[in-house]
Amino acid sequence: MIKEMVCIVCPMSCRMQVEMDKKKVVSVSHNGCVRGVKYANEEMSNPTRMVTSTVVLKNAALTRLPVMTASPVPKRKVADVMKQINKVKVKAPVKMYDVIIENVARTGVNVVASRSMDAIK
Amino acid sequence: MRKVDCVIVGGGSAGMSCAVAIARFGIKDILMIEREKELGGILNQCIHHGFGLHIYKKECTGPEFAQLLIESVKKYHIDIKLDTTVINITEGKKVTYVNEDEGVVEVQAKAIVMACGCMERSRGMISIPGDRCGNVLTAGTAQRYLNIDGYMCGKRVFILGSGDIGLIMARRMTLEGAKVLGVAEIMPYSNGLSRNIVQCLEDFNIPLYLNTTVTRIIGHPRLERIELSSVDENLRPIKDSEWSVAVDCLLLSIGLLPDTSLLNKLNVERDPQTRSVAVNEAFEMSLSGFFACGNVLQVHDLVDDVYLEAEVCGREVARYLHDGFVDEEMVHVCAGENVAHVVPQRLRKENMQDDCRFSFRVKKPMRDCILRIRSGENILREVKKRVMLPAEMEKLDLEKSMLMGAKDLVFEVKEDV
Numbered sequence: 001m002i003k004e005m006v007c008i009v010c011p012m013s014c015r016m017q018v019e020m021d022k023k024k025v026v027s028v029s030h031n032g033c034v035r036g037v038k039y040a041n042e043e044m045s046n047p048t049r050m051v052t053s054t055v056v057l058k059n060a061a062l063t064r065l066p067v068m069t070a071s072p073v074p075k076r077k078v079a080d081v082m083k084q085i086n087k088v089k090v091k092a093p094v095k096m097y098d099v100i101i102e103n104v105a106r107t108g109v110n111v112v113a114s115r116s117m118d119a120i121k
Numbered sequence: 122m123r124k125v126d127c128v129i130v131g132g133g134s135a136g137m138s139c140a141v142a143i144a145r146f147g148i149k150d151i152l153m154i155e156r157e158k159e160l161g162g163i164l165n166q167c168i169h170h171g172f173g174l175h176i177y178k179k180e181c182t183g184p185e186f187a188q189l190l191i192e193s194v195k196k197y198h199i200d201i202k203l204d205t206t207v208i209n210i211t212e213g214k215k216v217t218y219v220n221e222d223e224g225v226v227e228v229q230a231k232a233i234v235m236a237c238g239c240m241e242r243s244r245g246m247i248s249i250p251g252d253r254c255g256n257v258l259t260a261g262t263a264q265r266y267l268n269i270d271g272y273m274c275g276k277r278v279f280i281l282g283s284g285d286i287g288l289i290m291a292r293r294m295t296l297e298g299a300k301v302l303g304v305a306e307i308m309p310y311s312n313g314l315s316r317n318i319v320q321c322l323e324d325f326n327i328p329l330y331l332n333t334t335v336t337r338i339i340g341h342p343r344l345e346r347i348e349l350s351s352v353d354e355n356l357r358p359i360k361d362s363e364w365s366v367a368v369d370c371l372l373l374s375i376g377l378l379p380d381t382s383l384l385n386k387l388n389v390e391r392d393p394q395t396r397s398v399a400v401n402e403a404f405e406m407s408l409s410g411f412f413a414c415g416n417v418l419q420v421h422d423l424v425d426d427v428y429l430e431a432e433v434c435g436r437e438v439a440r441y442l443h444d445g446f447v448d449e450e451m452v453h454v455c456a457g458e459n460v461a462h463v464v465p466q467r468l469r470k471e472n473m474q475d476d477c478r479f480s481f482r483v484k485k486p487m488r489d490c491i492l493r494i495r496s497g498e499n500i501l502r503e504v505k506k507r508v509m510l511p512a513e514m515e516k517l518d519l520e521k522s523m524l525m526g527a528k529d530l531v532f533e534v535k536e537d538v
């Protein structure tokens with residue numbers, strides 16, 4: 001089976017033709033350079049995404065704390081990660097990179113604060 | 122009246138980066154004025170990641186980038202006034218600000234840096250016909266409600282305009298449980314980065330309708346339905362191509378405009394192409410001692426570019442305050458064929474440091490083209506480009522030695538070479 005996919009590694013945005021055999025990439029064509037091949041392989045075998053969102057924040061001047069996964073998580077886990085993030089409430093003070101959720105959705109990745117927030121005096 | 126060396130209007134990424142540079146070059150008396158309760162500007166609501174790859178060598182979220190920058194600002198003695206709005210600026214460099222503690226205050230500055238960002242184009246600016254109902258808002262407003270205040274603006278959402286803010290919001294609202302029914306773009310190509318098309322739309326099967334626009338807004342008192350039409354080559358709606366969709370929220374992501382309203386009363390040279398002021402290589406306007414950097418000068422896609430531009434601006438502000446600039450004739454820099462605008466618009470050769478960075482955008486997507494910088498008939502530089510997109514600001518550094526003999530400069534891009 002041949003799939004068309006756009007490479008997003010650089011602004012060339014090559015429309016690549018990716019030949020697949022079941023879940024394996026057999027060949028890549030119409031790619032401008034080798035980075036396209038690497039991207040196609042990753043995207044077809046184990047696509048990953050960063051997840052960023054906010055959690056409820058108490059005891060601070062603002063009511064939401066922005067959070068992020070510390071590294072990309074498998075794409076198919078994104079919905080589960082969001083579900084767990086939406087259950088969390090945090091109390092200020094918080095420091096940037098504090099762990100908010102450990103091993104979110106059993107991905108082995110932590111959700112961390114993406115900024116600090118002081119407590120209200 | 123209080124006297125200061127430099128007033129910086131706005132504490133976003135441009136204001137902060139500029140302040141740090143001015144301080145590093147030995148100016149001590151800096152006053153930075155920010156309308157919001159904290160520094161960071163637009164970065165605070167951009168909770169997605171993708172900021173600062175060049176500056177911090179990693180991809181940060183907006184708030185993370187802001188915080189890293191705030192930490193470097195705090196290393197210097199910069200007087201920062203938060204929750205304070207600048208309401209007037211005179212040609213004599215008197216700046217009036219207002220806040221709750223002090224009321225209305227006037228300060229006398231020796232230099233002024235405008236770093237007050239841009240605003241989003243709204244419904245009125247493109248006049249979409251139909252009812253005046255609730256829940257038609259700009260994508261940035263919805264982003265602020267959701268990411269700072271925690272409110273979702275709708276459950277069935279449509280987005281007009283394929284700029285990056287709209288694409289980012291399509292993903293964000295989907296992840297929070299809304300149904301995003303589509304994105305309409307009047308042009309035959311998207312205005313967003315292809316990474317955002319893939320990761321914000323395709324990942325969630327959100328359709329992108331090119332050559333399409335919203336031609337009617339229906340609902341009372343709140344939005345109920347929108348009507349869309351295909352457009353012809355002149356961007357005019359095609360009769361009988363209408364279709365409609367039930368939505369409770371329409372987000373507009375139809376472009377950003379530099380916010381130069383504070384300068385309206387001043388006699389400064391403007392550039393109709395950037396819709397902002399014209400500046401020279403020091404980011405100084407036609408009024409001596411007035412500077413501008415960041416989105417108020419030209420709309421940037423990447424915070425790294427804002428940071429670097431503001432840094433050079435800050436260095437030049439410090440030079441201005443230490444020694445002043447040499448008075449000399451200006452070289453005009455013009456946008457030629459296929460180029461939408463170039464910044465800076467003026468160049469003083471003697472004042473120029475080792476090189477000068479030019480930022481510009483092309484008018485339409487182009488492949489296999491040649492970028493050419495001319496001085497009269499004389500070609501100073503030619504660069505082959507495999508692809509150039511209006512969605513991506515281009516940068517080019519030219520060395521002083523190359524520019525010494527130059528008269529007026531023209532930036533142009535030719536296709537098919």
Ligand SMILES: Cc1cc2nc3c(=O)[nH]c(=O)nc-3n(C[C@H](O)[C@H](O)[C@H](O)COP(=O)(O)OP(=O)(O)OC[C@H]3O[C@@H](n4cnc5c(N)ncnc54)[C@H](O)[C@@H]3O)c2cc1C
Nearest residue numbers: 131133134135156162163171206207237238415416423424
């Ligand atoms: C939605 C969105 C998404 C983006 N995504 C990315 C991305 O993924 N990656 C990336 O690298 N870049 C991104 N950018 C681009 C980049 O981050 C911004 O262009 C940049 O941060 C703008 O900085 P600025 O300081 O010029 O403007 P702003 O951040 O807007 O700062 C201007 C400041 O001036 C203040 N101000 C205005 N008027 C007054 C006044 N009268 N008195 C006092 N203060 C005033 C405002 O409150 C504000 O804080 C994005 C931009 C936007 C808008």
Ligand code: SF4
Nearest residue numbers: 007010014032033036
């Ligand atoms: S294949 Fe290479 S040239 Fe083409 S978009 Fe990917 S990185 Fe860029």
